[in-house]
Amino acid sequence: MWRELRGHIRQREQLAQAVRRGRLAHAYLFIGPEGIGKARFAECLAQSLLCRQRAAGTIDACGVCTGCIQVQAATHPDLIRVRLPDGKRELPIELIIGAQERRGREGLCHELSLRPMSADRRIAIVEDAHTMNTASANALLKTLEEPPPGSVLILLTPSSDAILPTIRSRCQPLMFAPLNDGEIAALIRDLGWADDDEVIRTTAALATGSLATARQLLQPELRQLRLRLFSLLDRADMDAWTASDAVLNSIDEMGGEPANQRLNASWAVRFCVESLRSRLRELSEQTTEHSANEDALQLDLLAAQLERCLDAEVHLQRSMPIPLCIEGMFDGLALIRRGTVV
Ligand SMILES: [Zn+2]
Structure with a gap:
């Protein structure tokens, strides 16, 4: 999976180093513009950490074990993902701590606290973390203050300003830069979105480093x-x-x-x-x-x-x-x- 990811080499090396030294943080804040591959990066990291055959001290997933296949099929029982539902402006609090009548007994915080089902840890990815309201953020804060053993929480945001300082201070920040034109062009080709050289070149030049923008332009x-x-x-x-x-x-x-x-x-x-x-x-x-x-x-x-x-x-x-x-x-x-x- 890492092989399919373009750019963000330094961030990858930083995490590999943390794994080698046994210093993986409990919570990360991935900061960078929309459409540059933060979610994809988080998914690759999750797959590596849930892979059953990963070589010690690396973040290279094997790609063939049950863990890897389940992550790729979005069915891994120990990987929890939440994101802003279509048409909503705020990440619903129900996704973080459960519906009113089942508060604290479902939702991301609860699921992350459960014992892992097939791997040795649980991982949660929160896309659009900047759209959490204060109640959701405070609920998440409790989990950040007492993270379940081995768990890893990854929050994605376009800007750190949109995240409450109390949350921010408990996460390790990782900055992501826009992709360069060459990386965007290669991705457009890899994904089969276009094959005409001129179309790919002009799209990449206008896309401001964002694959999401490139897609609109195509x-x-x-x-x-x-x-x-x-x-x-x-x-x-x-x-x-x-x-x-x-x-x-x-x-x-x-x-x-x-x-x-x-x-x-x-x-x-x-x-x-x-x-x-x-x-x-x-x-x-x-x-x-x-x-x-x-x-x-x-x-x-x-x-x-x-x-x-x-x-x-x-x-x-x-x-x-x-x-x-x-x-x-x-x-x-x-x-x-x-x-x-x-
Ligand atoms: Zn694997």
Whole structure:
């Protein structure tokens, strides 16, 4: 499993060292942006610790014993996993300490305290730990203060600020960085999400180190929209109406929740930024003494257009209606291009 994991070599070595020295902590806080493989990493670690044939002092799971197979099939009785259910904003307290009528007799804290069923320890992974409310966090705190022997609790969060200091101070933090473009590209290929080199390269470059973002970007509608915007923005006489229409239609076609539509709108803006930036790069590379004046004007126009796109991004974040943001942006770009506004 570790072999399939990309990046995060230092973190892996750090844990291997802790195992070699017999100093594995009872609780870890994995901190890093969404979609970079923290959950996958936690799963690999759990598999190693639950493997029945792991060589002493290593974190290399055998991959074939019952323990390994059960972890991979998500049926290991000693591995407890909780995460934010779809459509919820808060991790339900029931998952941590059980439903009201069975409080303390079920849920993660209870299960972690039971004797292991097939391995020699129990492991719990809490994804989206930053969405625990104070009651859930306090319940978990009791377990952290008196961890069951041999147990390992792994909390995942995009930022440590979102975790109560009392919880934070009882966990060993492990920072995870975004993946690099090469790692994202390799993962896209490994997972069979795309096979075209150009698609993989451009997706990886835009994904900001997150596989989750790469996956969004690989939606065929977004890919088409990106190419369409590139060709529209390439034309000196870009028609604002056509461009807005292309974006708003694709957002409609992709559908989904309002938050998702806003995300897609924001991708459209970022594609415009990408196109303008690449034009800016070309221009600054080709400037000669002869063309300096004309190019300086073009650079100013491009900078003004980029600024207009960044405004649109801010408007989208501030929940302004999507058509207003998109139409406003393209109108602005067209005006700047015509030299009406700089
Ligand atoms: Zn094994």
